Amino acid sequence: MISQLLKEATPSFAWWRNPEQWRTELFAGLVGAVLVIPQGITFAYLAGMQPEYGLYCAIFVTLFASVLGTSSMMSGPNTAVAILIGTAVLPLAGRGSPVYVDFVFLLCMMVGLIQLLFWLLRAGRIFQYISPAAISGISAGAGFLIVMTSLDSILGLSTFSTTFFYEKLYVIASDAVDLISPYSLGIGLCTIAAGYLGRRYSPRYFLLIAVCVGYLSGLLVAFIWPQPVTELEYLGRMPLQWLPFNVPTVNREYLMISTKLFPFAMAIAFIGLAQSLVIVRELKMGTDQDINLDKEVYAQGLANFLAPFFSSFAGAGSFNRTKVNQRLGARTPLSGIAASGFVLVLITLLGPVLTYMPMAAMAGTLFIVGADMIKWLDIKHYAQVRSELIIYLATFVSIMFFGLATGVVAAVVLSVSVFMLRISQLELKLEEMPSGTVVRIKGALFFASISQLTEEFHRRVDEDLTVDLQYTTHIDQSAVDFFSREAAQMAVRGKQLVLLVNARQLQFLNSMGLSGQVKLESLQDSVSNEIY
């Protein structure tokens, strides 16, 4: 056990062995780096942090997750994680103040520890019970939140929050002339228009086109109107370091605060792993990469735990960047490692230029990213199955109205309960035979599904019953007790209960102490072998 854990905990560097793949990986890394820079900056804004922390996240979380991981998944700043960090820490300290930054680092360390605990408990499997519809719903809800937040910067409002999103829209609409800054609205609209037009010509680089057009329109505005008039918000100079070491503050008072942060740390750890593992599982199914899911859980956990030591906040796998990465032919973690290196080089070169990047242009690209996350096709896709549609819509609507944390809880509760309803459903097939009624049971026979069988039994009190258990996947103690009880009652009425079982079930039922009033008939093993 321990040797297996140690094996998972050490990076494998399997990509070292096929150098012919390196060129592709490095190019994919470069594109990933170009894509992650605007995302890092804007997600830092969502998390309430200064932009440099988002870039550090794009460098170090990506680096650690790729070095330790086994897949070509691109980790780094993630929307849902960033929004949840903001929701968790904003009530405790002023946005962006030193205490706020300390609390964020504390929260991220907790997230990392919880994810490492998931790894030690081998709990990565529980994410298989989260329905894909729930993940899509969370993604769409996060997209909606992003669009709403990006409005702040596009319209040049100072951040203000309302209980529900429609109140914000109402306030903006009712006082548009006073609230909206025409300069930032102009820049934002140029950015969004360029993004949607650019997508027609270059579906890969349209975000880059949007950012460039936004930047140029910002320069144009700065050329015509002076800053005291426009009061435009710029990105500003980022005090970037190559190795931003930082020791997170942990003391008694901070541990008190950590109890308040704990539910959010759980939610972030959960949603981060859920997204990463969905991506990894898709990669595992779609490609021939040698992927170890437990190792990925470990990589995510350790990357998030180490993030505060390098002045960055927690991250997770990114759907859009992984997709681009895959399209460019990346197959190994080298692309992620390369991406983090290129981010470092690019921001060192671009730093002075980025200073005059208007926030409205950043928000414009954020708007496009957010709008893309709400996929209307998904609703059509999930509409085929009612329960999936309900999960998707309930998640989306509860995120719209009650925030991301509540939405995540709703998604988990709903998909687990759908799963439980599904599994406790027995498929009963009744056949009238000369010897009496034969009930064929398909499914798992356990405490939750027995009531269904009870109803069937009580409807046929005056018949001999034969129960065919050969398609039953699981039998537990309460099912054995149920058969003994029913057989006793039927014996009083002079009826007989027969169970058709295979060899293994025969052995099991006898060992569980099935009463002698139940008659067991063993089937040939050839039948049962097909099932098991």
Added chain:
Amino acid sequence: MAKLNIFVVLLLLLQMSVVHAQQPQPQNQPTIEQLLQEPFLDDYYSNVVHGYEIITNSQKHASRYVGNALNCTTCHLQAGTQKDALPLNVAGMYPKWRAKNGKRNGIGLRIRECFLYSMDGIMPPEDAPEVLAIAAYISYLSQGQVMGVEPEGRGVPTLQDTGYDPNPANGRLVYMEQCASCHGEQGDGSGDVPPVWGLDSYNSGAGMNRIQEAAGFIWANMPLGNGRSLTHQQALDVSAYLNLQLRPADPGQSKFLKLLEDFLN
């Protein structure tokens, strides 16, 4: 009569108690040094400390919005606590109307304009953490001041009319004699000494670029540690000399020049 006397005594007592209650309680708030020692601060005091750090080391803590080599404390001497050197205990004076931008300024806008002009940088947004931290520090320093009343030693002293125009040529002589040893013959400063002109100094829109204002500051505080040693006329002359030097353009006026400068920098 006796009854009336008692009544009067009671009334007096009552009045005394009311007067006593109205007197401002001497606030013994912790000093910055004490706050820096604390392991854990609440939101207000942590913000105050952050504001103090920004004032004393703007290059490090407010680098996002600073465009030159100055710190706030370059002009607001002793972290904004020295009288006659633009002290920062002015929370009670805002909001007020200022001719500079022709509107009512809250303390926030005042701080943001400092970044734009004196620090030759970018105007931070209203809710920037840096702005809020400096505002908290200003409130902290203003403890005990009466709202709406000018604190003692506010701004810089106004020099009386000397009867002569400021003379930059004479100012140059004074500068070379008294100031150049620290600020450099090219005015570019060194180490902790701030540059007084050139692209790393305040821009032409800053308050320091007004002859009267700079002269008052120079007369009261310069040479550092030996303030009030120059005559009024000498201070005015030096101020006029500084005013003739090359410095970043006023962001309110020459937009094209400003844009060019920003990219050169």
